[in-house]
Amino acid sequence: MIAGLAPAGSRPLRVGIVCPYSFDVPGGVQFHVRDLAEALIDRGHSVSVLAPADEDTPIPEYMTSVGRAVPVRYNGSVARLAFGPMTAARVRRWLEAGQFDVLHLHEPATPSLSMLALWIADGPVVATFHSSLVRSRSLQLAYPLVRQSLEKIGARIAVSEDARRTLVEHLGGDAVVIPNGVYVDAFAGARPDPRWVGTPEAPTVVFLGRLDEPRKGLPVLLEAVPEVRRAFPGVRVLVAGRGDTGPAEVRELLGDDADAVEFLGGISDEEKAQLLASADVYCAPQTGGESFGIVLVEAMSAGTAVLASDLGAFRRVLDDGQAGALFRTGDPADLARVLVGLLGDARGRARVAAAGEAAVARYDWSTVTHQVLTVYEMAVEGSAAPVGEDPTSLRGARTALRRLRGDDS
Incomplete structure (x- = not known):
């Protein structure tokens, strides 16, 4: 109250x-x-x-x-x-x-x-x-x-x-x-989809958002892909959302590293819950203009570790990094560094996910x-x-x- x-x-x-x-x-x-x-x-x-x-x-x-x-x-x-x-x-x-x-x-x-x-x-x-x-x-x-x-x-x-x-x-x-x-139970009860579930050698990282809005930060995540791929050659970056950005633009930006990026297009609410429940890490690379971060709470509810830019709104949702990992806003190198650390530490990632699940009741x-x-x-x-x-x-x-x-x- x-x-x-x-x-x-x-x-x-x-x-x-x-x-x-x-x-x-x-x-x-x-x-x-x-x-x-x-x-x-x-x-x-x-x-x-x-x-x-x-x-x-x-x-x-x-x-x-x-x-x-x-x-x-x-x-x-x-x-x-x-x-x-x-x-x-x-x-x-x-x-x-x-x-x-x-x-x-x-x-x-x-x-x-x-x-x-x-x-x-x-x-x-x-x-x-x-x-x-x-x-x-x-x-x-x-x-x-x-x-x-x-x-x-x-x-x-x-x-x-x-x-x-x-x-x-x-x-x-x-x-x-x-x-x-957020309807927390709808995400907490979502079943992972085998198409999107990762493995230690091929972990999955998810991005959700409009692809043609620069402030949503997809270019920041894409620029981090080559460095992440050097540590995890099988990594899959699953991109869901509508917009003009697609495989051709990513191929021009990343070359052969574009093979790690998969575009899912627009998805339903049910598919979103399943996608979040399937991911090893949900990444929110937004660069500004965010007042809250609802998708962070949805990912936390699904039991997925969250990695987000350190915008003020995101810091508050993630309890200053206690309920999710943070990286310097707009910095692909720092995003890659923190993401590689999360993907390489299953126990640490589970602790981050558990802290996120514990924090969502208020939402x-x-x-x-x-x-x-x-x-x-x-x-x-x-x-x-x-x-x-x-x-x-x-x-x-x-x-x-x-x-x-x-x-x-």
């Missing part, structure tokens, strides 16, 4: 959750929203999620789509966002139909659905902030658009201390830290959902009415849209 907060009440709530990013190419925020919604439903609450998605994108029945989104460069990657007057009208209809006890917005400073919902809605509003940025031109531009609306937020959540720091420095105010959740959705519900109850108790429409929202939205277009007339 969060220090200083009373236990969450037991009455069922009508919860509206808004995700700013499209489910066409889901990432960490989308998975967080999906899993939170399903955890709340399992506890007897009524949940509706609003998110962008193309017509042919399969979405669960509790989700409402506002239609397709537009790719926009944001926070070092490409985010698919939905914005504009037609989208705002859909948000308004969804809010009116939902009659929610509490509205939960994710990333409300991102120019997409959550920002629109924040302009339009009035009543008990909770916001979760995911991003971790040292300096953000995007947030600096967004702040004038949401400055007054931020006062509507009754309770703020940050998924990590890094995300909390970004909120405080760029938008002001503070937040309670509630981490991303299980059973714990995280209780903490989120506690925040919901605080927001609801502090409001005199359920979620409705802000009578000033139409004028405010029009003004903000003109600012976005650069028209201040």
Whole structure:
């Protein structure tokens, strides 16, 4: 339970959750929203999620789509966002139909659905902030658009201390830290797949992430492959995820050492759990822009030793190297050195994996959902009415849209 907060009440709530990013190419925020919604439903609450998605994108029945989104460069990657007057009208209809006890917005400073919902809605509003940025031109531009609306937020959540720091420095105010959740048992109970299980002579190292985002660090891992292969000629580096990087690019970079790298493409949630359970080491070579590290927790839950760059967010998840190994961010030579040490020490690797398994209980959705519900109850108790429409929202939205277009007339 969060220090200083009373236990969450037991009455069922009508919860509206808004995700700013499209489910066409889901990432960490989308998975967080999906899993939170399903955890709340399992506890007897009524949940509706609003998110962008193309017509042919399969979405669960509790989700409402506002239609397709537009790719926009944001926070070092490409985010698919939905914005504009037609989208705002859909948000308004969804809010009116939902009659929610509490509205939960994710990333409300991102120019997409959550920002629109924040302009339009009035009543008990909770916001979760995911991003971790040292300096953000995007947030600096967004702040004038949401400055007054931020006062509507009754309770703020940050998924990590890094995300909390970004909120405080760029938008002001503070937040309670509630981490991303993981269904620990789903990974702990995953069966290894013989295709991906290593041997002492041919260990397997796994990378998961979007392949064409430099901050995910795949080039750092690839540059370490020749050195690792000198110690373990049979090593297999299994790369799962979507993107333009493929065998041809790796062959050009590594030459004959490219034989150690296998591209698996996009994989399902079940396959991800099996892949993590099969690996000797999960490697997270990200170079920045990470506020948490959910895949680290998933690998730890699967009983796999984790090796990660020493970003602040990763250090905190790995208890400063007690629950996983760390290497200098962006340094392929140091990555290779630490990875070779892990692969060559089965007992040490098992100790790292066991420490990771012991550390993940605080991230299980059973714990995280209780903490989120506690925040919901605080927001609801502090409001005199359920979620409705802000009578000033139409004028405010029009003004903000003109600012976005650069028209201040």
